[in-house]
Amino acid sequence: MAKEIPLNDTVTLSMLDKDPYPVYQELRRTTPLVRLQAIDRVILTKARDTHYVKTTPDLFGSHDTTTPMQRAFRGHTLMRKDGEAHLRERSAMVPPLSLDTITNEWTSVLTLIAHDFISELPRGDTLDLKTAFAEPLAARSLARLLGLDSASNEDLLEWAPALIQGAMNAARDEAVFARSDQANDAMDACFRSNMERFLQAPNSSVLSHMTHMSDPLPFSQIGTNLRICIGGGLVETRDGLLTTLYGLLGNPDQLEDCMSKAKWKAACEEGLRWVAPIQTSPRIVLEDTEICGYPLEKGQTILAAQASANRDEDLWKDPEKFDINRTLIRHQSFGDGAHNCLGQNIYRVFISAIVLPMLFDRFPKLTLAPSETVQFRGFGFRGPENLPVTLN
Numbered sequence: 001m002a003k004e005i006p007l008n009d010t011v012t013l014s015m016l017d018k019d020p021y022p023v024y025q026e027l028r029r030t031t032p033l034v035r036l037q038a039i040d041r042v043i044l045t046k047a048r049d050t051h052y053v054k055t056t057p058d059l060f061g062s063h064d065t066t067t068p069m070q071r072a073f074r075g076h077t078l079m080r081k082d083g084e085a086h087l088r089e090r091s092a093m094v095p096p097l098s099l100d101t102i103t104n105e106w107t108s109v110l111t112l113i114a115h116d117f118i119s120e121l122p123r124g125d126t127l128d129l130k131t132a133f134a135e136p137l138a139a140r141s142l143a144r145l146l147g148l149d150s151a152s153n154e155d156l157l158e159w160a161p162a163l164i165q166g167a168m169n170a171a172r173d174e175a176v177f178a179r180s181d182q183a184n185d186a187m188d189a190c191f192r193s194n195m196e197r198f199l200q201a202p203n204s205s206v207l208s209h210m211t212h213m214s215d216p217l218p219f220s221q222i223g224t225n226l227r228i229c230i231g232g233g234l235v236e237t238r239d240g241l242l243t244t245l246y247g248l249l250g251n252p253d254q255l256e257d258c259m260s261k262a263k264w265k266a267a268c269e270e271g272l273r274w275v276a277p278i279q280t281s282p283r284i285v286l287e288d289t290e291i292c293g294y295p296l297e298k299g300q301t302i303l304a305a306q307a308s309a310n311r312d313e314d315l316w317k318d319p320e321k322f323d324i325n326r327t328l329i330r331h332q333s334f335g336d337g338a339h340n341c342l343g344q345n346i347y348r349v350f351i352s353a354i355v356l357p358m359l360f361d362r363f364p365k366l367t368l369a370p371s372e373t374v375q376f377r378g379f380g381f382r383g384p385e386n387l388p389v390t391l392n
């Protein structure tokens with residue numbers, strides 16, 4: 001007989017926002033599948049279960065038209081579609097985000113962008129790498145890659161949080177939607193003007209590719225899927241980079257090892273494993289089923305916590321530690337299955353082959369500013385709120 005899913009009524013939203021990792025550690029040990037009262041969802045915390053849910057599309061889908069995301073993104077994005085409908089929209093972005101395109105078309109552009117930012121960082125100063133570096137760097141590189149050259153860094157840094165807060169607006173607060181509406185008006189104008197430009201002068205960007213497809217998507221779908229890249233791509237790139245930097249700066253022996261042996265790829269992957277920038281992903285149960293003997297009902301939304309999966313003791317020794325010398329760093333931070341992240345090639349190349357080596361080449365003695373503390377926050381999206389460093 002199927003078991004009853006345990007209910008946890010002690011974990012609070014504030015605990016999850018401040019630091020979900022002790023909670024996950026305890027849940028993995030005691031109740032790896034549990035209903036968290038604070039979020040009114042069943043959550044899965046073991047790597048085998050989160051992987052299973054993401055890679056079994058017959059039983060667990062993404063098609064959800066009831067989330068605030070649809071309202072906030074001015075349409076139903078590819079991330080919340082399944083099957084053919086998902087594949088058609090995903091295919092429109094695969095070629096411009098492929099490893100070949102990134103390597104052949106974008107490496108030189110991204111190198112110049114990184115060089116511009118890194119060469120302007122003032123040697124000897126103490127500053128917050130989040131606002132002074134990671135945010136504008138992520139914004140500029142994303143604008144070029146997507147084909148939104150006319151958007152300023154400030155535009156993108158307003159649009160991304162407006163979209164994310166709109167997507168998380170479960171209370172459907174009109175003020176939050178008003179902010180995403182305003183951002184969407186500006187984004188639509190930006191998309192249209194750049195599409196006109198690409199009709200005359202195509203390039204390798206995502207929007208140019210979408211403009212020139214033989215069977216193009218409707219404008220609404222081009223826009224809504226570009227918003228996924230803006231919302232996710234900017235905030236996650238920033239958070240992933242800052243987390244990796246914090247891990248390296250907090251472990252000077254590993255940083256030394258990294259610099260002398262060019263272990264930047266390992267550092268990049270370990271940063272992603274250690275603190276997943278997108279911590280959880282929802283899935284809808286498509287048929288009555290069970291996991292580990294616990295019943296899941298058709299229509300129910302469950303949360304796969306890749307952040308917890310990435311620290312599963314079954315896979316990693318001392319998973320709470322940042323350690324670039326792990327033999328296995330196959331994390332789930334870019335998702336799994338049909339919806340795995342389309343931006344993973346660009347992130348990996350940009351951060352591990354360009355940004356990290358260039359930053360530490362210019363500032364080999366970069367250190368955390370001693371008197372400041374670094375605070376991580378977030379349950380859905382997570383990263384450092386600040387990264388004060390001295391540039392030496």
Ligand code: HEM
Pocket residue numbers: 062078079080090093145228229230232233234236237240276277278281282332333334335336338339340341342343344346347
């Ligand atoms: C550290 C950086 C990033 C992380 C950790 C990340 C993480 C993720 C995750 C976990 C998913 C899957 C969500 C799910 O299964 O429901 C996803 C999907 C996606 N990501 Fe990323 N992302 C990053 C950067 C980017 C960038 C830079 C772009 C665009 C240039 C991008 C574009 C997308 C798109 C379009 C999807 C939807 C794919 C689909 O539904 O088929 N991401 N990302």
